[in-house]
Amino acid sequence: MKNTNFRMKLVSLFLVFIFLMEYQQIAVARAAEVEEREEAISEVEAYNKEIMRLNEEALLIYHAGSYEGEGTGFGGSVRVKVTVTDEEITDIELTEASGEDPAYLEMAEDILPRIIKEQSTDLDTVSGATFSSGGILEAARDALGKAAR
């Protein structure tokens, strides 16, 4: 046969071409798959990141500092100073309760450590000193309202 060499080389070249095309098909499909997966991964990562951020933010309740608040007690205004960090109430003290009767006030002051302990002002008032303790809670709510994020 004429040009046997040429024909053989032509067939070999064709085979090489087929091989490369087949490979290319597989590679393209794989690349698409990889891209899809990477997209999914980055989506999940972004979601996770957002959750983490929200979590962190949720932990941050206050702007750290000391805040004054005012409420109405039995005999007039009651003032407290609340000290908070970003996350919690660390200290609370009465600064003004001149209108309250000392005996009642002493009872009502029990509510201060409870506010710190419970980290809340949604507490029952002290029975017997409802107005004074209520005034303190109101003042604390007012102060924490200023501290809140």
Next chain:
Amino acid sequence: MMEEIQSRAAAKAGPAKKPLTAAQIRKKTITRRARLRALIQLIFFVSMPGAFVAGFSGVKHIFQWIGKGEVLEIDSFVLAFLALCGFTVLFGRFFCGFVCAFGSLGDAVNALSVLFQKKALKRKKPFRFPEGLLRTLQKVKYLVLAAIVILCGLNLYDKTAGYSPWDVFSQLTALRLPSGAILAGIILFILILAGMALQPRFFCQCLCPLGAVFALLPALPFSQLERKEERCIKGCSACRNQCPVGIKLEHDGMRNGECIACEACVSACPRFPQSNISRWDLKLTGGKAFISVCLKAAVFFLMGCALGLCRFL
């Protein structure tokens, strides 16, 4: 009086006007062809010394991508490689014979070596590898190609850094001294030059991986040189003796992947300029065989510039 002036004028212009003998014409044409080839090689050596590296890098890139499982692309090296392959399919290994800077370097080294052997060693016939050995060594380039392709496919090619004699050559053509980091490459480069001095185109036919690719390409049958055996002088083997790649005419004819289209055989034929060895384009341009060479060189030059292989563009 008039006659005397005329004869004097004739005497003056005498030797020039004397018609050349056939042998003189033949010799002149051979010299001219050789000079033209050297000139084309020089032009390409200066303007596109990195063409062969760029072309072969295309092969390496393809198999490195396969090794990494990446999608194949057509980057500038792959494009250069495809263009070289296309050119070779259309015109035979004209690139090897006329364009490749490494081959031209080999030709220059061999020419110096032949000169030295003739003048200093008084050898009439310059040294060449025995034909059997040469034909065995010609197979080595396929192993080189296979080794490089496999190394690329296994992601191990980077480990051979410093061994490539082409890197040495690239640095030299960039007018930089090769750094010590590629000592192995420098040694190989020197050994290759020594080989080129002993056997014309030693590297191209025995070791060159790009040559291996070209030899495996289905170059179009009519793009290859052909010999009209019936016109040959009995017992003449002038073309075969001239062939740098030792093509055995009686067995593989001229349609052989090893032919680097240097056309040394064309002018070696004792019937030259009506050489027994020809190709359609040589026939077409008749006695002005240089036209086809120049055209091909011009086509390649334009293609090379378009591919960004020219260092001045």
